[in-house]
Amino acid sequence: MLLLIAGSAIVYATGGTAYAYPYLMLIPVLVAASWYTTPGGLIAALLAGAMMATMPQDAVLGIEQTTANYLTRLVFYLLLGGLAGWLFHLRRRSANEHRVIARTDPQSGLPNQVALNEDLDHCLSQPVSKVSQTGVIKVKITDMTDVVEALGMDAADELLFAMGERLSRVIRGGGKAYRLSLDELALILKDVGPGDLGHISQRLMDVGEDSLLIQQVPVRVQLAMGSAIARDGTTGARELLREARIALLATMRQRHGHTHFNPSFDRRTLESLKLIARVRDGLAAREFELHYQPKIRLADGKVCGCEGLIRWRGENGRLIPPGQFMPKVENTSLIGPVTNFVAKAAGAFAIHDGSEGAISINVSVHDLHNEELHDLLLELVEHAGVCPGRLEVEITESALIGDLEVARSAIQRIRDIGIGVSIDDFGTGFSSFEYLQHLPITGLKIDRVFVSHLERDERARKLMACMIDVGHALDLVVTAEGVETVEQAAILRSLGCDHAQGFLYSPALPATEYHAWCQRHSRDRDHD
Structure with missing residues (x-):
């Protein structure tokens, strides 16, 4: 609206509609079309046309513009506003489709690593209390290779999707499961405290290890989990996922169901790397x-x-x-x-x-x-x-x-x-x-x-x-x-x-x- 008023003032100050300055009114029309697509472009075009309708053809000589002149300009504004809005709509829809494709695993249909990084960064940017924070759990299906050998890759994708749907229902507030690899999922935990993780992981384990029907074959798998909660100093999604990965590797080494990340893991890993070097x-x-x-x-x-x-x-x-x-x-x-x-x-x-x-x-x-x-x-x-x-x-x-x-x-x-x-x-x-x-x-x-x-x-x-x-x-x-x-x-x-x-x-x-x-x-x- 401010752009329309400013454009109208400039047209009047420069002598009226007889000169080229009425084309300045296309700027707010195009801006509205880019923000609000076709409806925004048409509404801005109508307002621009209405403002120009009362504008004299020559403000200095006091000559009024003809009705044909006004209507022609209005139709031009409407056509340009509607067309621009439609094109911006197509561009936005295409961008959204590409974003969905970029965030989705094509085999399983689950959100992928890109989606996980974006969603986790968004969660970490929100204000948190002293007792509840954002966490993440990585889940590995330890015997997925057996499923692949027995039933094939399509069955593995089907199993991972079904497992993701099942595990996400356990998360409070309706969580999502993200696919990270052939046999790995991740889940974002919102508003959790350290004391909640043991209970959540046990529920995930109980639900996840119930048998699933995959290609008409009952399949029961074993799960290993590693979790981490954002702390002071956690810089973002990559850091939190790295900590959950370290915890998952500890679970795999110790052969038990769930491990929560401890900062001492970093020290031990660093010492081990120095020794190996x-x-x-x-x-x-x-x-x-x-x-x-x-x-x-x-x-x-x-x-x-x-x-x-x-x-x-x-x-x-x-x-x-x-x-x-x-x-x-x-x-x-x-x-x-x-x-x-x-x-x-x-x-x-x-x-x-x-x-x-x-x-x-x-x-x-x-x-x-x-x-x-x-x-x-x-x-x-x-x-x-x-x-x-x-x-x-x-x-x-x-x-x-x-x-x-x-x-x-x-x-x-x-x-x-x-x-x-x-x-x-x-x-x-x-x-x-x-x-x-x-x-x-x-x-x-x-x-x-x-x-x-x-x-x-x-x-x-x-x-x-x-x-x-x-x-x-x-x-x-x-x-x-x-x-x-x-x-x-x-x-x-x-x-x-x-x-x-x-x-x-x-x-x-x-x-x-x-x-x-x-x-x-x-x-x-x-x-x-």
Whole structure:
């Protein structure tokens, strides 16, 4: 309206409608059309025409404009205002359609990462109270790959949409589920406090793990969740989503349903990244070393070998626990150099150590399928003078999951060198005993979780007896790890277990301390 009044005043001040200045009235008409599309353009055109109707053709001479002149101008204003409004309407509709497409996952129809970032930024820009804030939960369907393998990608998209619809109904105030990847969703939580998250996550878990009918097949999936709530210093959606992602990864590592982000996660992650960055330098600086934990033959109490366990003595001389760096190392290309160091150190120990029995080393899934490990073991035996019977490779059951034939071939190549291969953490990984029949292994190491309950649980003793019998039926040497009490050792001996390893005897020791321990153990045993 102000533009119309200003335009009318300019036309009058410049002498009336006989000059070009009436075209200035098109400016407010076009502005109204851009803001309010066709209705706005037409209304502004009518007002502009009405204002020009009372305007003289020549204000100085007092000549009035003709009706035809006024009507022609009005029709021109209306046509231009209506056309401009229609074009602006088409442009706005097209922009909205493109925005919807940009914010929507084409496969599932759910809002996508773009929509999540925009909506979350909007929520974070709103005023919050001291007791309620904006939060986000990331949800991962942990067994989505099974759905893809069994039913295909279309079923996965259908499952994710159905899961998103189901979970969003749990959120107070009608939330939305956003698709982040093949198996990940996110939900925005409004007006929540830290105390609400446990209740909300449990409701999501209960609802989400009910079965769904996908392509006429009932499907039940497992969920893992990570959550974060905006705090002082949270800079925006990307930061909050990063924190929820870190919490989700913690859930995946710990294998429980839900984890809420804690600022200490950032510190631990940063420390871990710094450690990983120093691994290669640490190897070059000889900061790594092997410690040796003895294995005891239960039948007579003699030392029958040991396990070589990697330790990292940092720049300050303090030992860095393996749990702080090995899980990360195993998922990087650094695992190769680290395993090479372990194998070479164990080989050197085997050459110079005067005791009997094999030194066992742990290898990862990556190592098992790596030609470099086989070549190194072969070199240690053929060129370095290591007796193959003095080395043993321990692999976890998880390394066998996948292509069993590939695992069998890799193990057979190690066995062809003359080096023994044992299954570590037996009973906690692979769900089938079938691989025991087909793999050319020489031993089983029963995980400590089965040892810890032997003294007070009859079922644990029966299960242990069963695993020992299975191993002996296949001519395998059975070792129990994590033995901490005399009673546990006695039970294992009575069940026929071959070897034991644990703090009852000794923790892992540096080479010189290990030799001294072996001598003391031999003397004490002779005195007994």
